[in-house]
Amino acid sequence: MSSIKNMIHTIVVSIIDNPERLSITESSEDDGSTLFQIQVSKEDAGKLIGRKGRIAGALRTISKAAGAKAGMKVMLNVHKDPLPDDGAAPVVVAAPEASSNEQ
Numbered sequence: 001m002s003s004i005k006n007m008i009h010t011i012v013v014s015i016i017d018n019p020e021r022l023s024i025t026e027s028s029e030d031d032g033s034t035l036f037q038i039q040v041s042k043e044d045a046g047k048l049i050g051r052k053g054r055i056a057g058a059l060r061t062i063s064k065a066a067g068a069k070a071g072m073k074v075m076l077n078v079h080k081d082p083l084p085d086d087g088a089a090p091v092v093v094a095a096p097e098a099s100s101n102e103q
Contacts, residue, residue, distance in 0.1 A: 003066075003070070004072070005036060007062070007063075008036055008038070009024055011059065012024070012059070016048060017043060018041045023037075033072070033074065033075055036075070038059075038079065045079075056078040060076045063076045
């Protein structure tokens, strides 16, 4: 686990009530950046996003600063949709590819 992912995990666990229902995925994007996606239980989603998205925004700021220090471009996404109640892994739907048939 990367040091930035560890940092995100430590912060998020201190905010939420159900740390066993936390999912943080890390993926590399085409532009060389690293995307961290966070999902929590339904009960914790509001706590993690915060009023007017302030907590999620603060998490993004801290993650980007840690990434800049490590020489990485970091993006962080807090999902509004909670993890399923059965504990199954979240289903990720890929966005359709843009067509290059522009005239």
